[in-house]
Amino acid sequence: KAGVTQTPRYLIKTRGQQVTLSCSPISGHRSVSWYQQTPGQGLQFLFEYFSETQRNKGNFPGRFSGRQFSNSRSEMNVSTLELGDSALYLCASRVGLATDRTDTQYFGPGTRLTVL
Amino acid sequence: AQSVSQHNHHVILSEAASLELGCNYSYGGTVNLFWYVQYPGQHLQLLLKYFSGDPLVKGIKGFEAEFIKSKFSFNLRKPSVQWSDTAEYFCAVNARTTGRRALTFGSGTRLQVQP
Numbered sequence: 001k002a003g004v005t006q007t008p009r010y011l012i013k014t015r016g017q018q019v020t021l022s023c024s025p026i027s028g029h030r031s032v033s034w035y036q037q038t039p040g041q042g043l044q045f046l047f048e049y050f051s052e053t054q055r056n057k058g059n060f061p062g063r064f065s066g067r068q069f070s071n072s073r074s075e076m077n078v079s080t081l082e083l084g085d086s087a088l089y090l091c092a093s094r095v096g097l098a099t100d101r102t103d104t105q106y107f108g109p110g111t112r113l114t115v116l
Numbered sequence: 117a118q119s120v121s122q123h124n125h126h127v128i129l130s131e132a133a134s135l136e137l138g139c140n141y142s143y144g145g146t147v148n149l150f151w152y153v154q155y156p157g158q159h160l161q162l163l164l165k166y167f168s169g170d171p172l173v174k175g176i177k178g179f180e181a182e183f184i185k186s187k188f189s190f191n192l193r194k195p196s197v198q199w200s201d202t203a204e205y206f207c208a209v210n211a212r213t214t215g216r217r218a219l220t221f222g223s224g225t226r227l228q229v230q231p
Contacts, residue, residue: 031217033217033218033219035219035221042221042222042223042224043206043208043219043221043224044221045218045219045220048217048218056217056218058218090159090160092160092219094217103217104150104162104165105217105219106162107152107159107160107161108159109158109159110159
């Protein structure tokens with residue numbers, strides 16, 4: 001079974017631009033979560049989507065948004081980019097059944113975003 | 117809110133040495149516990165996980181971890197490390213509550229194994 005895939009793998013943008021990152025979950029997984037990884041802040045949760053609805057959100061400004069499609073693929077958008085948004089953005093998927101409190105998140109390779 | 121502490125930020129060991137990485141968490145309810153590993157240039161991979169039952173869990177590549185509820189700890193161990201274990205190790209928890217599956221990660225421990 002193919003793992004979580006993320007595109008693009010690398011991205012360079014300038015301040016003020018906006019960017020869209022894409023994530024395809026493992027087949028059969030309906031939940032997709034996004035995390036930001038930086039040397040200073042470590043791994044931080046951005047948001048989670050399930051059945052095209054945002055189910056959980058971390059402490060990030062409204063410039064960070066996302067969506068999920070009917071095939072469970074997800075996109076994350078960052079508007080008005082700032083230098084501090086430079087990070088590795090990780091997508092993770094899990095089966096997502098509400099009754100299963102023990103399902104595990106599997107991570108993709110990430111998108112390395114550099115903001116100049 | 118949950119929090120996770122990994123007190124060892126950088127560990128340097130020689131091959132065949134034993135490893136123990138500390139992880140303590142703070143949360144008032146029942147949690148699931150995980151260790152993830154990130155090899156250089158690779159993505160986060162699940163090393164092992166604890167949900168319930170035997171507090172000593174075994175993972176891939178000879179790693180194991182012990183959940184000690186009274187100490188809110190989930191330390192990672194390996195009896196004999198190899199050069200290929202050089203990586204960054206992250207402890208993570210999530211609440212076993214419907215709708216709160218976001219992982220809270222520790223700051224990570226960079227392990228360097230010298231041949």
